[in-house]
Each structure stands twice: as C-alpha cells, then as structure tokens.
Amino acid sequence: MVLKSFVLLFPWLLLASEPLLKESEFIYNQGSYPSVHASTIAETSTGLVAAWFGGTAEKNKDVGIWCSRRVGKKWTESREVANGVQKDGTRYPTWNPVLFQPKKGPLLLFYKVGPSPREWWGELKTSIDGGENWSKARRLPQGIYGPIKNKPFELSNGDLLCPTSFESNEQHGKWSIYFEKTSDYGQTWTRTPLLHDGLQISAIQPSLLKMKDGSLRAIGRTRQGKVFKIDSTNDGETWGPISLLELPNPNAGTDALTLTNGYHLIVYNHSSRGRSPLNVAISEDGEHWEKLLELENEPGKEFSYPAVIQASDGRIHITYTWQRTKIKHIVLDLGL
Secondary structure (H helix, E strand, O other): OHHHHHHHHHHHHOOOOOOOOEEOOOOOOOOOOEEEEEEHHHHHOOOOEEEEEEEEOOOOOOOEEEOOOOOOEEEEEEEEEEOEEEEOOOOOOOOEEEEOOOOOEEEEEEEEEOOOOOOOOOEEEEEEOOOOOOOOEEEOOOOOOOOOOOEEEOOOOOOOOEEEEEOOOOOOOOEEEEEEEOOOOOOOOOEOOOOOOOOOEEEEEEEEEEOOOOOOOEEEEEEEOOOEEEEOOOOOOOOOOOOOEEEEEEOOOOEEEEEEOOOOOEEEEOOOOOOOOOOEEEEEEOOOEEEEEEEEEEOOOEEEEEEEEEEOOEEEEEEEEEOOOOEEEEEEEOOO
C-alpha cells in the first residue's frame, strides 16, 4: 500500500492501481553461459527488447552480448548478437551494452570491446525490426565510447546526448565523467572535456534527468559512498561543478530517468557497502529523494546494475543483475 505520508509528497500516486509492483520475472533463467551482468532495456514499435553481457565470467574472452525480445507476454530465448572476435581470430570480452530507441531512426545497441575498461573501445550495431536482426558491428571513432552504461538522452533537436566516463586516464588515473553527442545515430560525434579531476569525487556511469527549469542533471556512481550530481543549463554543452547527493552508493551502478509528469526516479543500492538492498526512490526536484520500493534485500547477495525506462503506456520497466546468474525484469505502475 502507498503510505499516506508519502502521498502527501506525491499525490499523483493516488491514481496508481495498487500494488505498484505489477510484474516480476526472470528474462534469462538458464542458458549456455553461467554468468550475466549489465542489462539494458528499450521499447520499440514491436515491443520490449533487453540485452546484457554473458559468458563464463566478467572479463573472460567468451563474454558476448546477448539479446531477448518480449513477444506477447514471454521473452524469447536469448541469442548472442555481438562479440569481441577480431578479423585475425583474436577474441576479447564485451562489456556494458546500452540499448536506445530514438523517436526516429533505428534501434541502437552500443557496447564495449577490449580486455579491460582501461583498454576497451566502443562499437555500435543497429536494428530496424525491434532487435530481431542486427547490422554489422561498426567501431566508433578513436576516443569515442558511446554511452558507458546508461541510456542516451534525446534532446529536443533530435541529438543524442550520451552519458560517458573514463575509469582511468593518462593524467591522473581517476574516474571522471564527460558527455558525447551525435546528431546522426552514431555516424559523427562531438564530446566535452572531462568535467572534473576525479580526485575529490571519483565518478562514472551517469544517468540524465530533465529538470523543471529545462536544465539537465546527471547523477550516478562514485567511490565516495554517495551518488554524485552535476548540472548543465545549455543541453550538455557545458557543466557546473560536481557534488554529492545524500543518496548512498556502494561503488555500484545506478540508473535514473525523468517521468512524464516531471518527477524523477532512480534505481540504486541503498547501502554504502555491498550490492544489496536494491531500491527505487522518487524525487520532485532531483535533490531530495524518498524511498518508493525495495526490490531486493538479502545481505551478502548481489542485485546490481539496474536499467530503467518508462514505456509508452506509462509503466516503468526495470532490469537488473540477480546474483550474477540471472537477469530480472520488474514492471511498476505508478498511475502515469
């Protein structure tokens, strides 16, 4: 049930048909690969599509990008749609797929290839049939990685602003965020410089929110025990100083979005250590957050790397890693 005190802060939740949690299922349950991580989800004109990386273990050469589509009320058997096999037969692991469906244009699948986050590069595939078939892989330009974990943000002019970060760099070997932009679905790119030195706040893997005044706010993962924030008043061209929110973060991936009613939602581990519990919180201003739901809570277990979207029917879809062995899919109805 929605608590009365909570509804005073978010009265529109009275429109929700309770309970808020409508569906809970595993997309990937058992397959030819024992370890999975870093899921992503998108909605296309033909339905939902999800992807993740899977293999014997993260960083192993057999790790590829696997994809499943939701046909009716069931997910299709996953299949490998990308891997790190090179022309000379060398194989590298793949990492962090990011699906995104622009308002126009094909479904995009960004992912990384390489022996480690310090040596990987970005690649891109596209699909014109909702993820059933994919183009050949295209390597992104030198120094361009695409969205590093979380979905791009489509600006009013159709440009895609991609939240990106370095896990090391030649100057100081610290975690730093920046943003890349493409106006032609990944053909050409521009990018910002690194937005902070990574010394006081080591941050990666941003998500983008649209504030009520039209500005953008990026929030995400840090090594400092809390979620970071950083703001832009000019559609991501330049950014202000980075700082910390009060939300805890155990050096684990988060994802967030702005809902159609202007409120903001984040999925994150509400802990300073360990990747449990996994929570959903909501905010009116992107600064002060209130707990909405606890999705998982088992001490010592891992529930991590969430991805979240709002579908065309208003419902919220969340996917996340379930103990590194399965991908879980959650559907929330907030009455939107």
